[in-house]
Amino acid sequence: MSMQNDFAGTFDSAGPQILSSQINATTVNFGQSASTTKDKKAILLESLKYKNINTRWSSIREEHVHTCRWLFEETEFQDWLTHRKAHENHGFLWIKGKPGSGKSTLMKYACLATRKEMKGKGFTIVSFFFNARGALLEKSTAGLYRSLLWQLLKSQSLDFISQILDDVMLDDFLSETFSWTLESLESLFRVVIKELRLPVICFIDALGECDESQVRQMGKKPKVVKPALCDERHYPFVRYAADNVLFHAETAAASHIPEERFLAEFDFPVWIALHNTYLDVKARQHTAKTRLLYALAEVNVPNLLKSCSMKYSYLDIDEERFGTPLHVALAAGSVDAVKTFLDLRVEGLAAEHPARNYLRKYSLECTKRTKTHWGVAFQRQSNFLFHLIECEEEAVFAIFLCTASPQELLEYVSDIDKSGRTLLIAAATRGLFKAVELLVQQPGIKLNAQDHSFMSALHYAADAGHAQIVQLLLEKDETDVNVGDHSLETPTKLAIKGQQLEVVRILLALRPGELKLHATGYKTGDAYDKAFLSYAVEAGSKEVIQILLETHQEEVYLRDSSGRNPLSYAAQWGLATGVEVLLKTYQVDVNSKDKHGRIPLAYAAQSNSKEVIQAFLKDPQVEVNSRDENGRTPLSYAAEWNSEGAMKALLETHQVQVDSRDMQGRTPFSWAASSIFGRRDGVWANLMNIGHADPAIKDNDSRSPLWYAVSQYDDGQVDFLLQTTGVNSNSRDIHGISPLQVAAHCERQKTVVDLLDNDEIEIRDGDWIDPAAELFPCIYPFILFKMETSESRLCFQLIRDEWLARQAVLSKKNEAQKEQTKEDQAKTDTSRTRVSRARKRALSVKSDALSVRSSKR
16 A cells, blocks of 8 residues: 555654663764764664664565465455555555464565566555564664665655755754654654655564564554555564453443543544454454444443443444444344443333333343354344344344334334345244244234245244244234245145144144135135145155144045146155055045146156055056156156166066157157166166167157267267167258267267267268257257357367268278279270280281282282
8 A cells, every 4th residue: 555645644743652761772973073974864874774674584585486476466455555445444454374374475575576566656665574583673663663764765865865854853863962762763754754755655574573562552653654564473462452452441441430531532443444454254344434332332342332422322223234233242242232232222211111120130131142143144224123033132122122112113013124024024934932922912013914925924934843933823813824925835835845743733723624725815726726635745744644634634636736636746756655545545546647647657657666666556457558648658757767666667567568659759768868867777778678679769850769868968878879789870860960960069079979980970061060050949959059169169070070081081092993993994905905906917917828829829
């Protein structure tokens, strides 16, 4: 953070007397002739410089390559360096860490790197590294100021030196008896900063190694070194100076020593800056707008709270994390501060108030149970009582509710938070029985109020299993037990789905004739009118099922709006016991179909429960090949859901049609190929070994099981199919798209490579062009439409490269064939020429012979 002139302008020149005697020994005797032999600048610099002024800096090793650079990428460091958040950090940036963690190395790197980055930008960079093992000046604030001044002045002109000496009236520094005191150093430092009129960045290392009393004094006057990056050693002095000032004042206030003057003169902004440096959790740090009462409540100083002028209420909400002083005291577990605020609340009651004495005792008891709540976010959009409920501070909530005026009570019970919850809903959600008990007694309370999710207090209590609260609400006649939430779920259904056995018992006991399958305002036949028993079966709660079978026996045969009965749900969720009870005891139709034509066995097939399948197969009336409206059989669903156990049980009946085709022409083997539920080795093995399924049957769009399998993430399944007899790896669908193209589009690089390694794979001209944009979204619903990715481009490039390689091989082969043809033709021509010449010679000889014979005649 650059040191601006306004910082120096507000500098307080007073200094600690405790250091005067320590540094008086640092005397510079020049003699009267000094002024004639040396100029003022040289004398001043020599007086400021001391032995080993740079020893600590020189002893720090350089950082390793590529380390420490992260510092300049940190937002906090950049905010400090660029002065963006001076109102928050007050010019301080602290680096903390354990001994030996490399803080000094990081400080040296930061200083050097900042000098390099700020070079030519008008900044002055100075530094000081405290040395705990060095001489007095190497580990004191006097040495700090002398070193910083020496660095600032050594590059300045003689005129500048003369001007600042006149400003601080140090004409006597040339005398034989002159010696630097901390007061004179501070005064000179302030004037130098002011007159430089340049931003100054200061790096201070190991401030904690300085003497404790000196650090304390610097804490009182931090503007001396305010714009600085400080590395604090693992010493408690600085923290002690910052934190314990309030606790010392608290001790004095507890001894009846008035502290009003201390609070009036307390430099609160400075305390905030120092206090924030030790809070590891940034969210707990204070802002510049923090008020004193808020901070006192957090650090738990009740006597100072009493001494503090209550200029604003402890319930006023400001911009801090926990809003009010009361809530930050609760968050921090500041028991005494909480008690102070509660006592103020109780004291506000009239003397004749019947609950006054009781509440005073109650406030003492409730503060004993106060715990920290740092993780609970404060709700600014609603009244403070909501935060008390979120913190589960039931006793504190009770005190404020009981001491509220009638007008306040009406506002409290009618108010809602950002989720639309009333206090009653919030208390029921948290399971705060005492709070709910108090709220239901208040006039104007709305028992059936619903939040933005249309959930009532009874909904939340039933869903969470808060049985006492459910009973308390049901005892009020106005409570609607059938109120529906955003999904038209009633409290009874939520309790059943959540397996809240005790809540279900209370609902059945207190409102047995009022419980309906549909929410208030709806009627039977509307959506979500599923039987209670169906919900219990889905939840798998044997106890709730047993209770409902005793009290709601008529629901055994009840169908919901989808045409499904409890047997269907029991089959789907794999409840073998429930299936057996419903089939044997209540003789439910084993082949009852829902609105989509599916029988319970079809739902059982997807549960992967061999026991449930066997429970159905024991019934001789069950139709193992029953088809739904899509033509699918139970075996088809078992294949799609990769239910190996269910499939094996079905196949072992030897009654199922293994290659039965549905309305899309797909077989169980085809559905197994496109399954997304894990490896399909076992399913395919059962289909082929037990059922002797045909793995090459295509559907209505001419897509084979291999076509579907290549789109999945399991490359092993493709290998399995490629090694299976009868599988055609070149099978294309009606659009001419091959399994190889599907694999490329789905970014299955290994599958593409495996297919290309197959010598029998066919590649046509243009197969490397992705047809996804035009064809895939409509012809293959399992492939989601997406932009072409680098992986898919790579896959199609592999296809293109293979095609080019094959074309090259084919071209060479054709060229070789042409050359061979030419050679063969040449040989043929040569042979023909030879024969022709031989024939010609023979004819010539014959002709000559004839001529001779003719001449002889």
